Amino acid sequence: MSKEKIKISEALYDIMPPEYQDMVEDATYGNQDRGWKDIGESKELIEQHSLCAGCPESIAFRYILASLPAPEDTVFVGSTGCTSLVFPHVAVHNIHSLFGNQNAVASGLKRALKIRFPDVEKDVVVLAGDGATVDIGLDYTMQSWFRGEKFTTICFDNELYANTGGQESGLMQKGFVAKMAPVGKLFDKVRLPEIARESGCHYVACMTVSKPNRVEKVLKNAILVAREFGPTYIQLYTPCILEIGKQSMEGLDEMKDSEAIGGRFVFKEYMTDEVKEFLKQKDAEEKDRKKAAKLAAKAAATA
Ligand SMILES: Cc1ncc(C[n+]2csc(CCOP(=O)(O)OP(=O)(O)O)c2C)c(N)n1
Ligand code: SF4
Numbered sequence: 001m002s003k004e005k006i007k008i009s010e011a012l013y014d015i016m017p018p019e020y021q022d023m024v025e026d027a028t029y030g031n032q033d034r035g036w037k038d039i040g041e042s043k044e045l046i047e048q049h050s051l052c053a054g055c056p057e058s059i060a061f062r063y064i065l066a067s068l069p070a071p072e073d074t075v076f077v078g079s080t081g082c083t084s085l086v087f088p089h090v091a092v093h094n095i096h097s098l099f100g101n102q103n104a105v106a107s108g109l110k111r112a113l114k115i116r117f118p119d120v121e122k123d124v125v126v127l128a129g130d131g132a133t134v135d136i137g138l139d140y141t142m143q144s145w146f147r148g149e150k151f152t153t154i155c156f157d158n159e160l161y162a163n164t165g166g167q168e169s170g171l172m173q174k175g176f177v178a179k180m181a182p183v184g185k186l187f188d189k190v191r192l193p194e195i196a197r198e199s200g201c202h203y204v205a206c207m208t209v210s211k212p213n214r215v216e217k218v219l220k221n222a223i224l225v226a227r228e229f230g231p232t233y234i235q236l237y238t239p240c241i242l243e244i245g246k247q248s249m250e251g252l253d254e255m256k257d258s259e260a261i262g263g264r265f266v267f268k269e270y271m272t273d274e275v276k277e278f279l280k281q282k283d284a285e286e287k288d289r290k291k292a293a294k295l296a297a298k299a300a301a302t303a
């Protein structure tokens with residue numbers, strides 16, 4: 001990893017906006033230890049967003065962007081919905097696909113990047129709402145898993161079509177009444193994490209974003225596993241506070257309650273045995289790297 005890719009040419013430095021200069025100077029690009037704790041320190045993430053005040057999707061975005069293992073070599077593929085309102089503000093490459101097509105676009109992109117940059121690991125990450133992932137894009141989502149495409153799919157599950165005013169989605173819970181779905185959902189929430197597992201995903205996690213450490217770990221796992229093995233899937237409950245009638249400060253409590261024991265979004269993680277071994281190995285390597293870095297810093301301080 002390096003900052004080389006976001007360096008400003010000396011000749012152009014003066015005319016670049018101060019925000020861009022700050023981003024280049026303070027970016028955590030190239031820092032192996034980057035993570036959610038960098039939020040507030042670095043300008044490379046999202047400075048502003050155009051979601052509703054307090055929308056859990058905004059904090060989910062921040063944690064994810066802060067935790068990418070290699071942001072300069074990552075391309076997001078988004079889809080229409082509230083999530084797509086954030087992409088214009090982020091300093092990571094991204095593509096806006098036609099609603100529902102995101103996993104098909106990501107498949108082509110990942111393969112093309114592999115051919116174009118055979119010696120660089122380019123991470124492709126799909127990030128879309130439940131309507132895009134589960135309803136209108138379900139075929140593309142599943143076909144990419146069947147084919148074993150090597151990228152991560154993240155679904156921001158707010159249990160409805162928020163951006164178009166609150167229509168029913170397959171991930172909506174049974175009985176829920178939304179503004180544009182007055183009859184109430186007639187069947188249970190589709191179990192996409194289970195479908196992902198059965199469709200060939202090597203790593204699957206389902207949770208809220210109330211615990212940033214966990215979001216960071218899961219995202220890193222999913223991306224590392226996608227590089228080596230094949231498709232990975234993360235489903236994050238990011239409730240639409242507007243639709244469930246919560247205030248801007250109440251989204252976090254809603255997520256915490258839902259992730260508590262007995263809640264609807266208790267943390268679930270699935271991985272194959274091969275992946276379990278692989279992640280164990282990666283964790284051990286990471287521990288050794290950090291230990292060596294600590295010793296080197298100590299030695300330098302006493303020299
Ligand atoms: C091809 C196409 N079909 C339908 C739409 C209309 N549309 C825009 S956003 C959206 C729903 C998005 O829901 P979801 O994916 O759950 O994202 P959210 O807004 O809830 O984050 C729909 C149906 C569209 N823009 N393009
Ligand atoms: S409509 Fe709902 S999901 Fe969309 S930005 Fe507002 S609170 Fe968030």
Ligand SMILES: [Mg+2]
Pocket residue numbers: 081129130131156157158159160161162169
């Ligand atoms: Mg939605």
